[in-house]
Amino acid sequence: MSTVRDELRITGRPTTFARRVLLVVRTSWKRYPTGVIAGVALLLVLLIALQAGWFSPGDPVDMAPADRLQSPADAGYFGTDVFGRDVLSRIIFGLRISLGVGVASVLFATIAGTLLGLVAGYVGRWPEYLTMRLMDVLFAFPSILLAILIVSIRGAGFVSIILATALVYTPIFARIVRGSTLSVKNREYVQAAVASGATTPRILFRHVLPNVSTPILVQLALSMSGAVILEAALSFLGLGAVPPTPSLGSMLSENRTYMEQAPWTVIFPGLALGLLVLCINMVGDAIRDAFDPRLRTTAP
């Protein structure tokens, strides 16, 4: 099994950044073909979501009562909903929200959880006990319930669901980072840093963090799909996206009433959501396999 470094050594050519990237892509392709396909699909979706205005054929919120419930054969590519809005355009703008909320909340959770976990694991004693009990408390709330609590304080909206999703995932990161920190903090290089008089923040960020970063990265990839699902679920329940903002979840619930006459209004957003999460999961699985062979789920 050759790694990027091996191949670099074998070819012996001077490495440029472009060649390094190419090698990473090539070795990944050999070992995780499905993960790479999913990754490319995900990059495309990301591009479409970022440039939603350019890619979408129409306006996502423009109502056209005359064109209501047009089938995909008659209007647009995916038909129109009960207000005559173009389903494809709404899906494209909905993807932007799914990914935006997912990325923002998981990043918040990663930063907060990593800081808490590092301090808890390294300092120990009562700060550790207090932090980890607090994480247990947050962890005891099913995600939707935490969102219900936050929405009842702040009202529905994206800030509320980003906050809720971040709070759901923070304990997971804190637990993982604390565990890894505990196993690292008595190693020689940390002891050496302590002996040479490095300050605690320097030890944490220069010596401990780089050595606990792999599980963080893996968990980041795995949390992303959950965060996207949670956004959709909360918008489905009317706790997230406020109409007429399109979200894949709210499209499903808005159009449920008409799904017998116009099944395309729920099938296409549902398909988009399912495929998006599937791609994220496949990339996440590949990342986990690459960094943590012990947890390998796919046959070698």
Added chain:
Amino acid sequence: MLRFLLQRLITVFIPTLLGISILVFGAMRLIPGNFVDILIGLGPDVSEEQRASIAASYGLDRPLPLQYLSWLGNTLQGNMGNSLRSGEPVASAILDRLPVTLELAILATLLSLLIAVPLGVLAAIYRGGPIDAIARGIGLIGLSVPNFLIATMLVLFVSTKWQIVPTTGFVPISDGLIANLKSILLPTISLGLLLIASVLRMTRSAVLEELSKEYLTVARAKGLGERAVILGHVLRNALVPVITVVGIQTGYLLGGTVIIEQIFALPGIGRLALDAVSQRDYPVVQGTTLFIAASFVVVNMLTDVVYGLVDPRIRLGEES
């Protein structure tokens, strides 16, 4: 075993339960607006003096920690206030809705165990074969398709198009077991799919790990048949992580019932909580969130007990 449980109870579960109660209590105080209005549902035409006297009668003029303690005391005695909409005591509203949620969660767990454990074991034994491919496919799809999406599609195809089972509505067990199961079939499948996927993946990898261990060579060498090896040795050891997954996923089940009950119009606790948010019925929000989170902690505690029963290393390790 008993000492292990007592220790867990004191250091983990009781602090967690207290933390949950503080969080829920605090969240209700963070709601913008006058807390007396929120609590009692007063209109704007109530004078300041009346507010103050009501606040005093509810003990709201006392410092927050004292308010928390008396609130906690009341809650522990089953007094969680009254709904602002129906006037019904919150505790009895929760108890009324409990059987539906409980039935849904238990059936979903049973369904997933019945499907996922045998399939996971077979997938691991015949690794790389067609059963394994099917199992891996189910595992990935089950984790990727959100429950409300499955529910919507099931309603669209199974009830609306093919009309096999009724779309929505709940038939209590007292109206006949068959009708009851029919009305809860689609919700159970929708809720159970993610659990099937995660139990399946965990069973498969746990069995694979056990299959590579040396004690199996000994078991086979002493003449045990393959069936006895798998059922008596592999499965028993592989079940430990599977139990953990089921325990952790209970939180998901309790949260998932919120959305599933909403889609299928089932009168459970999740729907009670959701309706309460949209109606700004804060005592009910408070009661239901507290109840569900506390149930999750209790289930985790029970998972620990089962853990000790299945894996002697855990209970003996603590006693020696």
